[in-house]
Amino acid sequence: MGTVMDATEIAAQECYTKTVVHLGNVLYVQVPENMLGGKKVTVVFVLGGPGSGKGTQCTNIVEHFGFTHLSAGDLLRAEIKSGSENGTMIENMIKEGKIVPSEVTIKLLQEAMIKNENDKFLIDGFPRNEENRAAFENVTKISPAFVLFFDCSEEEMERRLLGRNQGRVDDNIETIRKRFKVFVESSLPVIEHYNTKDKVKKIDAAKPIPEVFEDVKAILPHMLQRHRSSVTTYL
């Protein structure tokens, strides 16, 4: 029987496409690695309609599970404040509830991940459409460990957004309606894409905040464990 490589050695080959490696009597299926500038990262996408409670639950997850929270919307709002040349374009898109071009958002997310020493990231509110998703996966070579989908009715989300009171330019009824439409038409297909890959965990986000977090706590360790054991499969 020949030498059997372990998962680390296989990962070290830096092969990003699915490959079957025949070593001795063992067949390994090598699946894509989540690499970022040489660093291996775990990424969880946190998706759900506007006001479903993504940011609120991410704060809880950070405290309990040691992730770094990256809100795509917060990064875009910081970019406006920084006086960047893209600021006016981003502000206009947000006011209209439209999706900012992928390259702008991906660059901000990539920079934030490279700057941060953590290797576990919650990406909140991104990808918002199929083009965002494909561009992110192609550019970063990262695919998410899994997707948390906070499911909530529009009626409840509208109530929450109108009460959020953070002075946001898009928390007015006219823009909220546009954001709901964009969510249904553009963002739900992203969730559907990952659902076909069995990567989506749907959470009932209509419950009170502590109850939603109880549900998150009940599934998150299991989803992370499942992801870890899927990286290398022994046939």
Ligand SMILES: Nc1ncnc2c1ncn2[C@@H]1O[C@H](COP(=O)(O)OP(=O)(O)O)[C@@H](O)[C@H]1O
């Ligand atoms: N489960 C919940 N029940 C009631 N209000 C909530 C719940 N989750 C969040 N909120 C409130 O609703 C508003 C929107 O929540 P937020 O986390 O900012 O949503 P998102 O990031 O999905 O837009 C906030 O004012 C927040 O305090």
Ligand SMILES: O=c1ccn([C@@H]2O[C@H](COP(=O)(O)OP(=O)(O)O)[C@@H](O)[C@H]2O)c(=O)[nH]1
């Ligand atoms: O990847 C992203 C994330 C956010 N946005 C813009 O930022 C707004 C606010 O998004 P955020 O996630 O902060 O809030 P939510 O709408 O989920 O409450 C969206 O309506 C979009 O206009 C975007 O274009 N791309």
